[in-house]
Amino acid sequence: MRSMRRLSEKMQRGLGNLLARAVLAGVQQNRLQSLQLQLLAGEVKDGVELFEPYGITGHALPGAEAAVAFIDGSRTHGIALVQTDRRYRPVDLAPGEVALFNHEGTCVVLRNGGRIEMTAATEVAIQTGRLALTGDLAVTGNTTFTGTVTANGKRIDESHRHPGDSGGTTGAVL
Numbered sequence: 001m002r003s004m005r006r007l008s009e010k011m012q013r014g015l016g017n018l019l020a021r022a023v024l025a026g027v028q029q030n031r032l033q034s035l036q037l038q039l040l041a042g043e044v045k046d047g048v049e050l051f052e053p054y055g056i057t058g059h060a061l062p063g064a065e066a067a068v069a070f071i072d073g074s075r076t077h078g079i080a081l082v083q084t085d086r087r088y089r090p091v092d093l094a095p096g097e098v099a100l101f102n103h104e105g106t107c108v109v110l111r112n113g114g115r116i117e118m119t120a121a122t123e124v125a126i127q128t129g130r131l132a133l134t135g136d137l138a139v140t141g142n143t144t145f146t147g148t149v150t151a152n153g154k155r156i157d158e159s160h161r162h163p164g165d166s167g168g169t170t171g172a173v174l
Contacts, residue, residue: 017073022048024064024083033059035080037066043075050080060085061103 022037025044033050048068052058064085068078088103094112101107109117118124149156 017070017075020068020070020075020078022066022068022080024060024062024066026062027059029059033057035066035083037068037078037080039068045075045078048078048080050083056100058083058102063087 020039022039022045024035025038026036028034028036033052034046035048035050037045037048039045045068048066050066060083064083066080066083068080070076070078085103088101088105090099090101090107090109093099093109096112098110099107105119105121107117107119109119111117
């Protein structure tokens, strides 16, 4: 009977060591991020690998939280299954909506109704060989173009001229 109790206690301790909640203390950037985590009662684990979904990555700030699994139950080798940071998470999401966000308030939200909402305090930079927009475009603010602008097949640049309404010809666009 006593051996059964010891076996049961050992199994409970092992199961209790399988999963843990942790606070991020540091990140080392590699192909697979290596985390320093603070676990229960001041326990610190270095070199905890962060497993992320394909195509999505982030470098969380100290104080973020993680869920850690210890495959063998002995806390010798942990892997972080997920990390989150409630300090910066958007709280205005409706059911079904998805967001990418960071600590500065930059956010891309896939809203219900087929809408995408982007918030950036300073700039949205797109680098591509060609950007094709289909649909109406509304611009509020100043617009600057470098290169040739064509509207309905007509170039709008320094060579653009047309007859003026008083019989003359317009000059170069400055």
